[in-house]
Amino acid sequence: MSENNFTVERMIAMLEERDRISPINEECDKFNIKGGDIVIDYGCGSGGYTKKISELIGESGKVYAVDIYDLAIESVRKKISKYQLTNVETVLAKNITMIKDNVADKIIAIDMFHMVKETDIFLKELHRLVKKDGTLFISIHHMSSEDVQRKILDSKLWEIKGEIDYCLKCVPIIK
Template sequence: MNHNNFTVEHMISMLEERDRIAPINEECNKFNIKNGDIVIDYGCGSGGYTKKISEILGESGKVYAVDIYELAIESVKKKINKYQLTNVETVLAKNINEIKDNVANIIIAIDMFHMVQEKNKFLKELHRLINKDGTLFIGIHHMTSEEVQRIILDSKLWEIQCEIDNCLKCIPIIK
């Protein structure tokens, strides 16, 4: 096993432990997800949010669980099978173009933005995926709120509505 795989496996293990003890239900409340929405869980990790979002969405909704790591996608696939989550589709980030334009009502990107190398390109991709009335929730973990706000505003693609529990709630600027 190479060092990178060990690091990813360790990260998945830590995320699964967090999901066991963290109040995911309360966390998901701030996203205002409704039955029937289409949600992209970008940086889904082990799928803790994905599972809860799937339950909230019901059969008429859909959640795309997106991550850069195969191991994370495999972890979510195990949850899909274990909990029979019929409204979840996994997508490896390098295949994000498989998701149609303007499809998402909500995109959540929690505890991952600090790891994105090309932040402007990432924000542009999220803008492609969100519908005109959609909302982006982007975590400000491991960076200052001011840093994340500056990057988002400099993209000229998003308007920041407010900050809620270490998340910036943003809406797309439609040109």
């Protein structure tokens, strides 16, 4: 096993432990997810949020669980099978273009933005994916709120509408 896989496996185990002890239900309340929504859980990790979002959107909605790591995608696939989550589709981040333009009502990017190297490209891709009246929720963990806000505003693609519990609520700028 490579060192990178070992690190990813440890990260998945930590996320699964967090999901067991953390109030995911309360966390998801701030996203105002409704039945029928199409949600992209970008940086889905072990799928803790993915599972809760799947429950909130119901059969008429869809969750795209996106991550850069194969092991994370495998972890989510296990949850899909275990909990029979018929409205969840996994997507490896390098294949993100398979998701149609302007499809997402909400994009949830929790605890991952600090790892993005090319933030302009990342924010442009999220802009492509979100509906004109959609919302991006991006957490400010591991970075200052000012740094995250600057990167988002510098993209000239997003307007920040507020901050809720270490999470910026952003809407797309339509040109």
